[in-house]
Amino acid sequence: MKPASFFRTVQAKLIIVYMLLILIAMQLIGVYFVSAMKNSLTSNFTNDLQEQAELLSVMAADKLGDDIEEGKNSVESLGVIVNNLFNLSGVEIQVLDASGKVLITSLSSHADYVGRKNTQTVVSRALQGISDNEEYVIDEDNERKRVVAKPIINNSKIVGAIYIVASMTELHDTIGRVNNIFISGMLLALGLTAILGVILAHTITQPIKEMTRHATAVAEGNFEQRMPVFGNDEIGQLSEAFNYMTSRLSDALLQNEEEKEKLASILTNMSDGVIATDEAGHVILMNRRASAMLSLDEDESDQKDIVQLLGLDSEQAHAVADGSMNSALLEMSIPGVDTAYKVRVTFTSIHRREFGIAGTIVVLQDVTEQEKLEASRREFVANVSHELRTPLTTIKSYTEALDDGAIEDTQLAQRFVGVIQNETERMIRLVTDLLHLSRLDNKESSLRKEPTDVLEMLEDVTDRFSFQMQQKHIKSNIIVQEGIESVLFDRDQIDQVLDNLVSNSLKYTPDGGLVTLEARLTDDYQLAISVQDTGIGIPKKDIDHIFDRFYRVDKARSRNMGGTGLGLSIAREIVNAHGGIMTLQSELEQGTKVSFILPIVEDGGVMV
The missing domain is CATH 1.10.287.130 (Signal transduction histidine kinase, dimerisation/phosphotransfer (DHp) domain)
Structure with a gap:
């Protein structure tokens, strides 16, 4: 196998991806680990210097705060402490006075620094009383060092400073050794990963090659081929699926004729009529629905012309023949029945590359209701x-x-x-x-349901119309069944329904009449609210249309009273939005009773 071809195989891709994943993971872990280790070692190194400087500043505070006569002895005793207790490898400790002059240095090679002034920035900051002073410097020998300075305070007075310079060579050597160990481990892990990747890729690709060979045999018609199943893993499951697919494909070929019969059955029982014609317009297929819509027997449809069946004129017939006819709305009638119905006919041409229009599919839809x-x-x-x-x-x-x-x-x-x-x-x-x-109508009016006291709501309705009732000497009566206290619905919307019903009752009830508002529970535990009056009533011929929009029983009187003819329609829509129903009962000159029933939600239903 050529190298270029090998790298295009799934096996090579799996090995490369596997190694890249391990490499990236180890790189991320290494970067994080080395960075965290470096920060930890550096932080510990700096903290040690800070603690030593802090301890030395406390010890030096008493020594440098003595009288002048004792000053020399104090400095000498402080030098002994620095040289004996704080003598660390690679670390120089200097004790400075308040002016910044070096009093003591722990390095004998820097003995000539005594008496000189230390002009480092950290020293100046320490002599100003700033405690947190540290720097990272590289000297002329390219040696990395950490510098720390602490003020010496005696009786709230700065009497000097501690200056410590420590080499970081040993720390960085330690970090370098850790890096080398990590790189060696990473290379070893990559080698092992490559070996494992080859084994893993072979385990995956070998069954795929075998499956390719079997698939080629199945494509040539040999359905006896079966994939060996060596395990219950994904490869084994794929082998079982391949064998199952082979079995199903064999069954599918045997069931082809049965599917054709099913398709014919579907066409026969479709709710829309379907007609297929040849290039000459002769009917070659018509389902049962089309035969019924055209009042034909199925046997009568063979070789009939589509133009004659649908009663198309010459212009429409020409459009169907050249494929430019898309749809038409036809009016048809059933023999012996006066009522006509409308059918929308859709024409879809069947094209063949060499022969042009090879036929037409005609779909008939009854659009009478539309x-x-x-x-x-x-x-x-x-x-x-x-x-x-x-x-x-x-x-x-x-x-x-x-x-x-x-x-x-x-x-x-x-x-x-x-x-x-x-x-x-x-x-x-x-x-x-x-x-x-x-x-x-557009469901844009959302319901804001809240627990509502039914008795209080009905009393509020009568209060709103109390003035009109007094003018016409109409009495009101409120009846609320025992046990109904609070119900969950949209108070504003139901108020509008009640206002409309009470307003209509007052308009069509003569002086001295009675309007009754009642709330009760139905047998199936629903809330029924009704408004009944003793008015002029509604003729029976108008009751079925009373909820139609703009419908008025007495048009002239309704307009004079300011009615729009939409009140009852709106009321019914509101009740329907709550999942309820509205009914009306009326007798001419006896009065009218309008009721609506609202379902009670269990979580917020009747609360006793």
Whole structure:
């Protein structure tokens, strides 16, 4: 095997990656270990010098603080201490007076320094009373040294300084030996890693080569090949998976015809109609749904022309033939049934490189309900336009009258302005209700549920309408079943529902009537709240449409009272958002009862 080819193999890649991982790991560990060791040794070395300087400064404080007569004897005794107790290899200790002159040095070779002034920066800082003074210097012989200086303080007075210079050669020699040991260990580990990598790579790649040979045999149609399984590791599992794949592939070829039958069954039972035609437009396949939509028997569809089946005109037929027809909306009817339904037909051409269009796939979808929904939306837009046009027309008429001179008549002008204000407020209410309804439809109005006292809520509702009730001499009655105290729901939203229901009751209840608010628990442990009045009631023909948007039983009276026709729709949407339902019962001239049922959440349901 050529060297270049060897390095492209999985075996070589595994060995290289394995060695690189070990090398990187050891490098990271080595850098961290050597750095930590160096910092630790240097820190210990510096701390030892600091402790010696601190101890010597304490001992020298008494000696240098003596009287002048005793000064000479004190210096001599201090020199004995320095030379005997602090005489360390590679370390020079100097005792300086308050002016920085050298009084004592531990090195006999530097005896000529006595009497001279030490001008080092650390000495100057120590004589100024700064205790933490150390430097790292390299002398003229390229020897690395650590310098430490400590002030000598006697009776809060600086009487001198201790100056220590220590060689770091031995420390760095120790660090170098550790580095050499680590490098030797790393090289030995890499050698062992290379050997282990070769063994590991061979263990992995040999089964892969064997599997490649078996896969080639399977590709040539020999499904009797089986991979030997030597263990329960990943390679063994891969061998078992290969054998299982071979068995499944053999079964798949045998099940090909069965799958075709399944595909035919799926086409037959699809909810959309599917028709396949040849290049001439003749039907070669039609599923059951398409036959039903076209009112044909499955046997009648063979070799029929798609243009005739769908009733396409000449222009559409030409578009289908040249592949430019994408979709069409057709109206179809069932024989014997007056109701027509709409079908959206989608055409997809099948192309062959040599032959052009080889056929067409036609999909038929019943879009009758979608079209009804679109019609409903268009009706909604028309209703909104109508509701806005009426007040806008009124405002325009009255503003033109004011502009034509009615503004000069104070009483007439005030009445016109009042009408304009009323119509403006009516439009504001309409737009506000539309925005609220839109947020509910789009699920943008989040529920802020909180425990709410039901009795207190119903009492607050009657308090808000107490003035209107007094004007019409209408009495209110509140009934709350025993055991209902607090329920979890959005108080503001439910208040809006109750306000709307009570407001409608007051509008359509004659003077001296009664409005009853009731809260009770249903048999399936849900909260039912109802508002019942003794008003004029609703005709039966209107009850099914009472929750439709913009629907009014008495349109003229509703508009005069400022209603938008959206209140009950909004109320029902709010109840639906809570997971509840709203119902209405009414008898003409007997009154109306509107109820809504809210589910009770276990964590925050009825709290007794």
